[in-house]
Amino acid sequence: MTSMLIPLQLTLPAWVDDEVDATRLYTDDESQVGLAIRLARRNIEERTGGPFGAGVFDGDGRVVAVGVNLVLTQQCSSAHAEVVAFSAAQRRVGRARLNEDGRHYTLATSAQPCSMCYGACIWAGIDTLVIGARSTDVMELSEFDEGPLPSDWIGELEKRGVAVRRDVLREDARGVFTLYAQLGGEKY
Amino acid sequence: MTSMLIPLQLTLPAWVDDEVDATRLYTDDESQVGLAIRLARRNIEERTGGPFGAGVFDGDGRVVAVGVNLVLTQQCSSAHAEVVAFSAAQRRVGRARLNEDGRHYTLATSAQPCSMCYGACIWAGIDTLVIGARSTDVMELSEFDEGPLPSDWIGELEKRGVAVRRDVLREDARGVFTLYAQLGGEKY
Numbered sequence: 001m002t003s004m005l006i007p008l009q010l011t012l013p014a015w016v017d018d019e020v021d022a023t024r025l026y027t028d029d030e031s032q033v034g035l036a037i038r039l040a041r042r043n044i045e046e047r048t049g050g051p052f053g054a055g056v057f058d059g060d061g062r063v064v065a066v067g068v069n070l071v072l073t074q075q076c077s078s079a080h081a082e083v084v085a086f087s088a089a090q091r092r093v094g095r096a097r098l099n100e101d102g103r104h105y106t107l108a109t110s111a112q113p114c115s116m117c118y119g120a121c122i123w124a125g126i127d128t129l130v131i132g133a134r135s136t137d138v139m140e141l142s143e144f145d146e147g148p149l150p151s152d153w154i155g156e157l158e159k160r161g162v163a164v165r166r167d168v169l170r171e172d173a174r175g176v177f178t179l180y181a182q183l184g185g186e187k188y
Numbered sequence: 189m190t191s192m193l194i195p196l197q198l199t200l201p202a203w204v205d206d207e208v209d210a211t212r213l214y215t216d217d218e219s220q221v222g223l224a225i226r227l228a229r230r231n232i233e234e235r236t237g238g239p240f241g242a243g244v245f246d247g248d249g250r251v252v253a254v255g256v257n258l259v260l261t262q263q264c265s266s267a268h269a270e271v272v273a274f275s276a277a278q279r280r281v282g283r284a285r286l287n288e289d290g291r292h293y294t295l296a297t298s299a300q301p302c303s304m305c306y307g308a309c310i311w312a313g314i315d316t317l318v319i320g321a322r323s324t325d326v327m328e329l330s331e332f333d334e335g336p337l338p339s340d341w342i343g344e345l346e347k348r349g350v351a352v353r354r355d356v357l358r359e360d361a362r363g364v365f366t367l368y369a370q371l372g373g374e375k376y
Contacts, residue, residue, distance in 0.1 A: 002210040004254050006276040008198040022190040066192050076275050077284045077311040083266050088194040096265045115338075116307025122335050123265040123304060145348075147310050148338035150303075156336040 010070055010079055012088070013048040025061035032057050032108035033132045033168040035066070040081070040110040040176045043068040044183060051142065051180040052110055054081035056089035056126070059104035065089035072186065082109055082117035086124040097125030106130060110173050111138050112166065115147030122160055129157065131166040132173030141177035143187045198258055198267055200276070201236040213249035220245055220296035221320045221356040223254070228269070228298040228364045231256040232371060239330065239368040240298055242269040244277035244314070247292035253277035260374065270297055270305035274312040285313030294318060298361050299326050300354065303335030310348055317345065319354040320361025329365035331375045 019035075019042055026032045032055060039053025050069035058064055067084030071077055085107065090096055098105040105126045111133040113121055121129055135146040150156050154164045207223075207230055214220045220243060227241025238257035246252055255272030259265055273295065278284055286293040293314045299321040301309055309317055323334040338344050342352045 004204045004208045004210065004251070004276075005200050005202065006253055006279050008200075008272070008275050008279060010196040012193050012196075014193065016192045020192045022192065063192070065194055071284045071311075075278050075282055075284045077278060077313065078266065078271050078275055078308050079284075084196070087196050087264050087266055088192070090263050090265060091194050091196060094263055096259045096263050096267075114307060115310055116304055119302060119304025119307055119335050120266050122333075123259075123302075125265065145310075147307050148341075148344040150336035150338055153336075160333075 010074055010076060010084060012068065012084070013043070013046060015042060015046055016066060016068070020063055020066055022063055026057055026063065027061035029108070029130045029165055029168045032106060033110070033130055033173070035063070036108045036110040037132055037169060037172050037176060039066055039068050041179065044176070044180050044185060049073050051176045051185065052081040054085040054107060054109040056085050056098070057106045057108065064105070065092050078116065080114065080117050082107060082113055083120050086120055090124070099125040099127055104128070110176060111135070112146065115149060118149055118153060121157065121162060126162055128163045128165070130168055131164070132169050133177065134166065134170070137170070137174045138177060141174060142180055142185070198262055198264060198272060200256065200272070201231070201234060203230060203234055203236070204254060204256070208251055208254055210251055214245055214251065215249035217296070217318045217353055217356045220294060221298070221318055221361070223251070224296045224298040225320055225357060225360050225364060227254055227256050229367065232364070232368050232373060237261050239364045239373060240269040242273040242295060242297040244273050244286070245294045245296065252293070253280055266304065268302065268305050270295060270301055271308050274308060278312070287313040287315055292316070298364060299323070300334065303337060306337055306341060309345065309350060314350055316351045316353070318356055319352070320357050321365065322354065322358070325358070325362045326365060329362060330368055330373070
């Protein structure tokens with residue numbers, strides 16, 4: 001008989017440890033989004049996934065965990081950078097809601113979260129969401145569908161305790177999608 | 189030095205194989221949602237997770253994979269039943285978008301997808317979404333926040349090729365949340 005107990009596993013690419021300096025502090029929006037953008041860029045250069053990167057930082061600016069898009073390479077439509085970063089961070093701290101310890105957590109992402117990752121940001125237990133490129137940039141430069149959002153998506157996050165800052169290093173972030181198109185990256 | 193290569197793994201509870209008859213065909217909405225509801229119910233009885241279950245079925249009514257909520261038990265805020273079911277189904281068929289093989293796939297879920305799972309339904313490659321309880325039921329009976337959705341959430345799914353049917357076995361589906369409250373289940 002077929003078993004339903006299918007093992008679910010995602011693995012970050014080995015190059016991630018070269019790209020992240022776990023000993024330094026990333027204390028401002030630019031350094032945090034900058035790391036997310038470098039992860040996105042390297043992910044497409046190494047052909048380990050799509051053009052998206054993200055990092056979870058604690059209140060001191062320490063990297064708790066990072067994520068990159070692994071959708072096509074690991075056959076999992078939910079393996080967006082944000083979900084991977086949240087899952088890794090939660091695994092590291094040992095709880096499903098990061099800020100239940102009373103500390104401050106930030107997600108920095110190379111591009112505005114899609115419909116799914118938007119919802120993931122509500123449940124992960126973060127206090128701040130810092131964003132590089134806008135969804136309009138992603139759709140313009142790469143033709144990805146980012147999906148529909150509630151009309152007041154920022155207000156709905158703020159209502160739930162998540163502050164939002166965007167357009168951080170926006171031009172650099174847009175550059176990742178330009179490169180992705182040049183490399184002939186798949187739209188999905 | 190701290191490594192960022194954190195292994196990400198989710199494991200379905202062993203009782204899942206008792207609950208799912210992988211040899212039978214689930215050919216209508218009621219039998220598909222019925223299975224999702226039984227999984228949700230057993231998940232709380234066994235204390236392996238929250239009150240949500242889901243199943244992915246192919247066009248013949250065969251179960252491709254199932255999921256239950258594993259958020260608190262496996263410390264992962266994205267491990268909702270729908271995301272677990274999609275990830276397991278994609279692992280089984282070996283691709284990120286289920287219906288890229290030209291066949292028809294359905295997600296049946298015990299309750300209306302939350303904000304995150306709503307987005308996940310767009311990317312998973314399903315043709316039909318069949319739902320038991322409404323979000324208003326979930327919020328009324330269990331106080332879970334289901335998160336904000338686009339105002340025309342059904343239309344936005346249909347525009348992307350996903351048909352939606354709801355209120356299937358709604359009373360049975362509501363019963364799971366009543367039981368969850370009786371068992372003193374945690375709201376998160």
